[in-house]
Amino acid sequence: MPAPDPQDPARCCSYRAVQKRLPILSWLPRYSLAWLQLDLIAGATVGLTVVPQALAYAEVAGLPVQYGLYSSFMGCFVYCFLGTAKDVTLGPTAIMSLLVSSYAFHDPVYAVLLAFLSGCIQLAMGLLRLGFLLDFISCPVIKGFTSAASITISFNQVKNILGLQGIPRQFFLQVYQTLRRIGETRAGDAILGLACLVALTGLGAMKSRLPRAPSVELLSTRVSYRIVWISATARNALVVLFAGLVAYSFQVMGSQPFTLTGKIPQGLPAFQLPLFSEVAPNGTVPFSRMVQDMGDGLAVVPLMGLLETIAIGKAFASQNDYRIDPNQELLAMGVTNVLGSFVSSYPVTGSFGRTAVNAQTGACTPAGGLVTGALVLLSLAYLTSFFYYIPKAALAAVIICAVLPMFDAGIFRTLWRVKRLDLVPLCVTFLLCFWEIQYGIVAGVLVSGVLLLYPIARPPIKVSDRGELLVQPGSSLHFPAIEYLRDTVCGRALAAASSLCSVILDCRHVSSIDYTVVVGLADVLRELRKRGLSLTFRGLQDDVLQALLSAGLEEFQHFTSWQEAARRSGAGEQLGPAVPLRRALAAGHGVHPVRQRSGPAPSRGASCRGRAASHCPGGWMSL
Numbered sequence: 001m002p003a004p005d006p007q008d009p010a011r012c013c014s015y016r017a018v019q020k021r022l023p024i025l026s027w028l029p030r031y032s033l034a035w036l037q038l039d040l041i042a043g044a045t046v047g048l049t050v051v052p053q054a055l056a057y058a059e060v061a062g063l064p065v066q067y068g069l070y071s072s073f074m075g076c077f078v079y080c081f082l083g084t085a086k087d088v089t090l091g092p093t094a095i096m097s098l099l100v101s102s103y104a105f106h107d108p109v110y111a112v113l114l115a116f117l118s119g120c121i122q123l124a125m126g127l128l129r130l131g132f133l134l135d136f137i138s139c140p141v142i143k144g145f146t147s148a149a150s151i152t153i154s155f156n157q158v159k160n161i162l163g164l165q166g167i168p169r170q171f172f173l174q175v176y177q178t179l180r181r182i183g184e185t186r187a188g189d190a191i192l193g194l195a196c197l198v199a200l201t202g203l204g205a206m207k208s209r210l211p212r213a214p215s216v217e218l219l220s221t222r223v224s225y226r227i228v229w230i231s232a233t234a235r236n237a238l239v240v241l242f243a244g245l246v247a248y249s250f251q252v253m254g255s256q257p258f259t260l261t262g263k264i265p266q267g268l269p270a271f272q273l274p275l276f277s278e279v280a281p282n283g284t285v286p287f288s289r290m291v292q293d294m295g296d297g298l299a300v301v302p303l304m305g306l307l308e309t310i311a312i313g314k315a316f317a318s319q320n321d322y323r324i325d326p327n328q329e330l331l332a333m334g335v336t337n338v339l340g341s342f343v344s345s346y347p348v349t350g351s352f353g354r355t356a357v358n359a360q361t362g363a364c365t366p367a368g369g370l371v372t373g374a375l376v377l378l379s380l381a382y383l384t385s386f387f388y389y390i391p392k393a394a395l396a397a398v399i400i401c402a403v404l405p406m407f408d409a410g411i412f413r414t415l416w417r418v419k420r421l422d423l424v425p426l427c428v429t430f431l432l433c434f435w436e437i438q439y440g441i442v443a444g445v446l447v448s449g450v451l452l453l454y455p456i457a458r459p460p461i462k463v464s465d466r467g468e469l470l471v472q473p474g475s476s477l478h479f480p481a482i483e484y485l486r487d488t489v490c491g492r493a494l495a496a497a498s499s500l501c502s503v504i505l506d507c508r509h510v511s512s513i514d515y516t517v518v519v520g521l522a523d524v525l526r527e528l529r530k531r532g533l534s535l536t537f538r539g540l541q542d543d544v545l546q547a548l549l550s551a552g553l554e555e556f557q558h559f560t561s562w563q564e565a566a567r568r569s570g571a572g573e574q575l576g577p578a579v580p581l582r583r584a585l586a587a588g589h590g591v592h593p594v595r596q597r598s599g600p601a602p603s604r605g606a607s608c609r610g611r612a613a614s615h616c617p618g619g620w621m622s623l
Contacts, residue, residue, distance in 0.1 A: 023328065024081045027365050035364040042363035043371025046089055046354050048234040050372060051379050053092070053354070053402065055240075055261065055387065056395040059160070060097035060153055061346060062106030062169065065261055065387070068092050069380050070269045071115075071345035075336040076373030080366045082332035084324045085313040087359040088350045089369060090336055094153050094403045095146065096305060096349045101169065102437045103297030104346065111346035112274045114294060114301060118347045119337030121302040126330030134307050134326070136452075140422045141444035142307065143411045144429030148440060150406035152433065153399060160396035161197075163189030163259050171434045188257025192246070193393035196239050200401040203239075207232035233357060236398050243394035244386060251389065258391040264384040268377065274341040300438055301347050305337075306330055309350035316359050353402055421451060457481055461488050465500075469493050472506040477513045482520030489535075490527050503528060504559075508539035518551045525555060 019025045050072050058068030075090025083090075104111035125131065152171055158178055159167040163186030167177050210229060231238060247258050276287040291298070306329070313324040337347055358368060415422045429444030459481050460474035471489055473481075493503050521535075528535050536557040540548070548556060 020325075020328070021331070022081060023084050023325075024366075031365065031367070036367075038362045038364050039368040040371055042358050042361035043368035044375065045230070045233055045361045046358050046368065047372040047375030048237040049354055049357055050089075050091055050351075051376060052236045052240040052390075052395065052398055053351075054376070055390065056399045056402075057092040057094060057097040059392070059395060060094060060156065060399060061092070061100040061104070061111065063100075063104075063108055063111055063346065064264075066264045066269075066380075066384070067108060067111065067344060067346060069376055070343055071340060071348050073373040073376040074340040074343060074345055075348050076369035076376070078336040078339060079332055080369045082328065082335060083366045084328050084332075085317055086322065086363055086365050087316040087320065087355050088309065088313050088366075089354045089358055089372065090309070090333065091348050091351055091354065092346070093308065093349055093351045094399065094406075095149055095308060096301070096347055098149055098153055099297070099301050099304060099437060100346050103294050103301060105293070107278070108344070108346075109275050109278045110290060110294070112341050112344050113276065113290060114297065115337045115345050115347045116274045116341035117291070117294070117298055118302045118305065119334045119339075119341065121298065121334075122306060122330050122337060123334030125302070125306075126327050126334055129327045131306070131310070131326035131330055134303065134310060136449070137303070137307060137445060138422075138425060138448040140411075140415065140426035141429050141441070141448055142311075143408055144426040144444055145304075145433055145437075145441055146406045147408055147411070148430045148433035149437070150403045152437075153403045157396035157399050160259070160392040161190060161193035161400075162186065163393065186257070186259065189259055189391065189393040192243060192258060192391055193397055196243060196394045196397035197400065199239050199242075200235055200397055203232045203235035204401065207235070233361070236402075240390055240394050240398065243391050244389045247391050248389045258393065261387055261390045261392060261395070264387045266381075266384040268380055269344040271342050296438055296442065300441055304441070305333060305347055305349035308352075309333055312350040312352050312355050316355060320359065425451065453480065458484055461485065463488065463492055465496060467500075469496065469500055469503045470506060471503060472509070474509050476509075476511050477517045479514055479516035482517050485517075486520055486524050486527075489524055493528060493533055494531060500533060502534045502536060505535060505537050506539055507537055507541070507544060510544055511541055513544055513547055515551075518547060518553070521548070522551070522553050525553065529555065 051069070054068035054072040055065045056068070058065045058071075061067070071092045079088065079090050100111050100114065104114050125133070155171070155174060155178075156169065159165075159174075162178070162182065162184075164178065164181055164184060167181075168174055206228070210232060247256070247260060250256050250258070276290075278285045278290065306326075309329055310324070310326050313329060317324050333349065337345070340348060411426065412423065415426060425444045425447040428447050429440045431440070432443050433440030455475070456478055457480035459477065461484075462470075462472040462474065464470045464472075469489075469492060471492075473485065477485065489503060489505070493500060525535050534555075534557070536559060537548070538559040540558055545558065548558075
């Protein structure tokens with residue numbers, strides 16, 4: 001596409017708008033042969049990782065294993081055009097598979113429809129620029145959820161390591177049944193599963209300790225380094241391949257000690273609309289009933305998918321010095337899930353493990369996803385017959401090694417040192433997720449919301465008695481706080497009424513108020529006036545002063561400093577006539593001009609006794 005003419009503002013703005021919606025236009029004109037080489041290597045490496053993981057994650061979702069592959073290629077193609085992060089790869093993940101297991105009831109029709117509806121919701125959120133909603137999901141909630149999910153998913157795979165059948169999926173029942181039936185363990189599955197775990201752990205440790213590429217010119221050194229690096233990076237594919245060959249060897253010899261994946265339909269999925277109803281043995285389940293069955297999953301799945309993608313994108317964008325657009329990421333995920341549902345995909349999101357592989361391999365653009373997607377399609381077209389011999393114990397080992405690092409034991413100690421109150425949403429989310437994932441997330445968000453709103457309802461208020469009662473709110477005042485402020489002011493003022501003649505409300509830290517607060521302050525003014533006390537304001541900011549003046553509070557007084565307020569209150573000077581509202585609004589804030597009555601000022605006692613008839617003047621505004 002030719003560059004827009006800078007002299008044509010309409011065309012320039014139009015091109016920028018299209019470029020914003022199609023980020024590929026920002027890097028494709030600069031694409032080079034060097035980038036192509038790196039993207040090819042990165043895409044192929046991620047492809048070797050995604051195929052075994054896709055088969056394993058379908059097991060977590062409770063779906064036939066081919067649905068993992070169906071969910072692995074559409075995101076690779078879509079994100080190349082719409083994504084804003086060069087490293088992120090979209091596809092099935094452990095967290096999303098666990099959510100699908102909870103909300104799709106192990107039914108492929110429900111899972112595919114959930115992908116379609118989640119994509120529509122994410123598209124709408126992206127177009128309405130609602131990505132900021134993720135800011136209300138706190139880090140303790142996320143950590144509690146991911147830590148609980150890592151334990152849940154890992155233990156869910158223990159049955160495949162041990163070769164047990166008929167274990168329920170509810171966590172507590174799963175633990176009970178697994179321990180009760182541990183004597184039924186199949187020796188072949190257990191030995192193979194443990195061997196795969198040891199191999200994956202060893203290769204992962206070797207990868208983490210592998211130094212940077214050597215700078216020496218010796219060809220043999222560089223080749224050796226590359227072989228070791230590829231072996232460690234593609235460890236999932238190598239372990240699954242080795243386990244499949246072992247299982248095939250036993251099959252040829254006429255015995256099979258392992259539980260195998262079984263027959264997988266060969267070929268690409270049909271491109272068709274997802275089903276909006278399902279034929280069940282007791283009749284047809286209509287669309288409305290399916291939506292009702294999914295319930296809050298239609299909120300949890302889109303939000304958690306976006307949260308996972310944005311968190312991963314921001315982490316790698318910061319590491320590699322670029323920026324992402326959360327709302328554009330919403331659009332990319334929405335299009336991916338909508339189009340994915342046409343090829344029988346369940347909901348997908350960004351994968352941390354595969355994104356890390358992509359970044360470490362040196363991906364320059366999202367174009368590497370095209371290679372990854374092509375490898376998945378080739379696997380579906382030609383390799384499904386080999387997948388028959390993959391032992392379930394090997395896939396279980398892949399899942400366990402992928403999700404165990406998500407458990408963050410250090411977060412409990414960190415929050416204990418930083419802010420112990422944050423342990424409440426963390427523990428609530430963590431514990432309830434063992435019961436039901438959705439309950440844990442919703443409860444954690446609600447607890448975080450309560451902790452967020454409590455300081456608004458109970459703002460810090462300093463009260464000091466210097467002859468006049470000085471009340472100083474520490475933050476803005478909103479409607480949940482007005483009763484607390486009223487009780488504090490009136491309670492302290494009435495308790496010390498015999499020694500006070502005025503109350504000063506210091507509002508230097510109050511940047512905003514709402515109508516309910518204005519009404520509450522009017523009630524405080526009337527209550528104090530009945531007791532022979534006055535209420536004066538000081539340090540009002542422009543917006544707050546404008547709100548109070550516009551409300552037309554009766555006997556409203558404002559000073560610019562505490563010393564002025566205290567001096568005038570203590571002197572008990574008589575007030576002049578009221579200044580009209582339009583003059584007050586024109587004056588802004590500060591000391592407002594008044595006309596004072598002549599004559600000597602009464603004594604402090606007389607001023608206090610006559611409080612209902614005369615008020616402290618000077619730098620005030622009475623309406």
